[in-house]
Amino acid sequence: MPSIKSMQAFLATASHLNFTHAASELNLTQGAISRQIQSLEQHLGTELFYRHARGLSLTPKGEQLSPLIEESLNQLHSALEKVSGGESKIRLNAPSCITSCYYQD
Template sequence: MAHGTPPFNALYAFIVTAKHLNLTHAAKELFVTQGAVSRQIASLESYLGFKVFFRHARGLTLTTKGAEILPDIKTAFQQVLSTTKRAMKSSGEIKLKAPTCLMRWLVPHLVKLQDDYPELHVALTSTTEHDIDFAAEEF
């Protein structure tokens, strides 16, 4: 029965397993073995004191209680992810990606910027490409 802090890895394994309703597919997404996912789910069920999945020969289905808690657990994890992402963005780090041909001009200006604002950390990546995909890259 419940005591102490909930097993966070097991909660995340629950979310991923519920998405796939298959231990093998969940294991692939989590980069662990099927047995590891199964143990995480068993750990969560032990902590909660009830089953979250019915196991079948060809997969899983959520129990009534499993389906009941899943939305809140997903929301909580999403909130943790967005909070940590927001905290990382406000850390005073600037990530720049600039073509190599611009370095001679840019580097002295970055040195001055860091002298003027020592709380900033500038991470500079040089490239030979002249395009950036802002949706895929954090520059």
């Protein structure tokens, strides 16, 4: 099964049709995005993008896959949110002299 990271990289790249912009969206390097896409293409045994001098375009398989992956990741996100109660925890580390000013027991 492809990794969630490779599916996220695919969606970002499909959205922007540009590895650099997809990398910026996901806070990754262009090389990392390219490797994730190559991994997904290898796993599926098909190309998902046509590579042109001026950018990218989706192949028919890429066009078919994009909405399916988007829906699947949205469903996964919703399921995880339901299980966690929709709550998120944030942990901050700071020197005690700073936290004592803002946080009282």
